[in-house]
Amino acid sequence: MNRKDEHLLLAKAQQQNPKENDFDAVSFVHQSMVSISDDQIDLTTSINGLNLEVPFYINAMTGGSEKTKVFNQQLAMVAKATGLMMATGSVSAALKDPSVADSYTIVREENPQGLLLANMGAGRTAEDAQKMIDLLDADGLQIHLNVPQELVMPEGEHDFELWESNIRDTIDAVSVPVIVKEVGFGMAQETIQKLLDLGVQAVDVSGRGGTSFTQIENSRRKERELSYLNDWGQSTVISLLEAQPFMDDLTMLASGGIRNAFDIFKAVSLGANAVGISGTILNTVMSEGVDATIKLVEDWKAQLRLLYALTGKATTRDVQKNQLIITGAPKEWAELRGINLYNLAAR
Numbered sequence: 001m002n003r004k005d006e007h008l009l010l011a012k013a014q015q016q017n018p019k020e021n022d023f024d025a026v027s028f029v030h031q032s033m034v035s036i037s038d039d040q041i042d043l044t045t046s047i048n049g050l051n052l053e054v055p056f057y058i059n060a061m062t063g064g065s066e067k068t069k070v071f072n073q074q075l076a077m078v079a080k081a082t083g084l085m086m087a088t089g090s091v092s093a094a095l096k097d098p099s100v101a102d103s104y105t106i107v108r109e110e111n112p113q114g115l116l117l118a119n120m121g122a123g124r125t126a127e128d129a130q131k132m133i134d135l136l137d138a139d140g141l142q143i144h145l146n147v148p149q150e151l152v153m154p155e156g157e158h159d160f161e162l163w164e165s166n167i168r169d170t171i172d173a174v175s176v177p178v179i180v181k182e183v184g185f186g187m188a189q190e191t192i193q194k195l196l197d198l199g200v201q202a203v204d205v206s207g208r209g210g211t212s213f214t215q216i217e218n219s220r221r222k223e224r225e226l227s228y229l230n231d232w233g234q235s236t237v238i239s240l241l242e243a244q245p246f247m248d249d250l251t252m253l254a255s256g257g258i259r260n261a262f263d264i265f266k267a268v269s270l271g272a273n274a275v276g277i278s279g280t281i282l283n284t285v286m287s288e289g290v291d292a293t294i295k296l297v298e299d300w301k302a303q304l305r306l307l308y309a310l311t312g313k314a315t316t317r318d319v320q321k322n323q324l325i326i327t328g329a330p331k332e333w334a335e336l337r338g339i340n341l342y343n344l345a346a347r
């Protein structure tokens with residue numbers, strides 16, 4: 001089977017039993033007096049000049065085959081109907097084989113005015129980046145970092161030497177905002193510092209807790225001998241704790257394991273400007289169709305308004321200052337890494 005088609009099916013299979021994850025270890029300090037009225041609530045946010053109506057978007061998934069073209073068209077219909085920003089999957093396949101370019105361009109055709117991000121791996125050059133941006137008339141570019149996936153993938157890349165120079169050159173060369181993202185393994189302070197030093201202005205920490213690409217790629221290996229890497233990486237909550245020192249220097253984005261509006265709200269409360277969703281949207285589109293997914297997105301928007309009100313916060317910026325109590329595994333991690341959780345609890 002085509003690798004991209006296989007990824008869709010395996011990612012959907014992972015959604016069958018929605019897991020507990022580290023968002024369950026985040027809770028709020030309830031305050032009984034909130035001086036706010038519904039008409040003050042403003043869900044808008046921005047990513048380096050891209051203005052979003054709501055603090056969540058459809059994160060990178062697919063393209064590169066006939067089946068993924070249909071799926072991308074469905075995602076674009078959801079994005080258009082709901083006003084969500086959307087990223088395509090890695091556009092590399094279209095540069096290697098122009099006959100599959102339409103599996104990506106369908107997204108722009110379906111939603112000519114929508115905010116659209118192109119996506120590529122960090123092994124790709126600045127020249128490739130420009131071609132992908134032009135192909136989709138993209139408003140921004142995501143560059144993904146996916147070392148664990150490449151190493152577990154039977155046919156994966158094992159040469160990562162040019163990643164840093166490619167990222168630096170691409171940021172210099174292209175005129176749209178660039179987001180460097182993980183693919184579900186999360187980020188550590190040291191990684192984020194390195195990206196900042198390379199000139200990166202927006203980062204999606206994309207952590208563990210939802211889709212696991214080590215698990216997906218391992219199940220494509222004949223002997224499935226690397227299953228011990230299924231849970232490799234930092235959770236999204238832990239990654240956002242690691243990211244705390246950089247909140248003023250970078251546009252912070254989060255994804256990985258978002259199951260509902262409360263997880264989005266928690267990620268924003270931990271400092272994310274906006275939150276990406278892949279697995280949950282994939283599962284809803286594939287199991288229930290476009291209309292049910294549009295309804296899900298509209299429900300989440302309404303629930304976010306309620307959650308902003310519940311914590312007395314009018315804007316997304318205000319939500320980022322919510323008092324948070326972090327317990328369990330993320331607390332243990334923070335203690336060992338010297339990350340101060342009292343700042344979040346009593347701000």
Ligand SMILES: Cc1cc2nc3c(=O)[nH]c(=O)nc-3n(C[C@H](O)[C@H](O)[C@H](O)COP(=O)(O)O)c2cc1C
Nearest residue numbers: 011060061089090144183184210211256257278279
């Ligand atoms: C089927 C599928 C394909 C994906 N392909 C890409 C990709 O091409 N580029 C990328 O940056 N991330 C890709 N991702 C990773 C997502 O953008 C996201 O980082 C990850 O799935 C974690 O989010 P989730 O738990 O909400 O799924 C893909 C995810 C899925 C489910």
